[in-house]
Amino acid sequence: MTQPEWLTAVGLGILVSALFWIDAIFFPLALAGPLAWGALAGLRHMNWRWPVTVSIVAGLGAVISDFVINQEHVAFHLALTFTMTAFAWSAWSIALRFVREDHRR
Numbered sequence: 001m002t003q004p005e006w007l008t009a010v011g012l013g014i015l016v017s018a019l020f021w022i023d024a025i026f027f028p029l030a031l032a033g034p035l036a037w038g039a040l041a042g043l044r045h046m047n048w049r050w051p052v053t054v055s056i057v058a059g060l061g062a063v064i065s066d067f068v069i070n071q072e073h074v075a076f077h078l079a080l081t082f083t084m085t086a087f088a089w090s091a092w093s094i095a096l097r098f099v100r101e102d103h104r105r
Helices: 003-019 023-043 049-069 074-104
Strands: none
Touching (some): 003 049, 023 049, 023 074, 049 074
16 A cells, blocks of 8 residues: 555544544444445455555544543444444455456456
């Protein structure tokens, strides 16, 4: 991955982590977000590290901010970080397979 790709992944992860504090969009963002940025990365033939980095930064940002402010739900946010990472990698893998299969024809 190039330095700009690392920076965009970390920046997006920080933005998502900040948006987690808006209760109305927390679950849609936490569950659909990784599918969206994972699929986007797969369709653009990006390295798998990009969507995984976004998910890890967003999840760990939620863990740290929750620990500093509330000291509650830290284990939940750790589990959510793992789930988001798995969703993002899975979406990346599936999207990449569809794109590769389209190029074979």
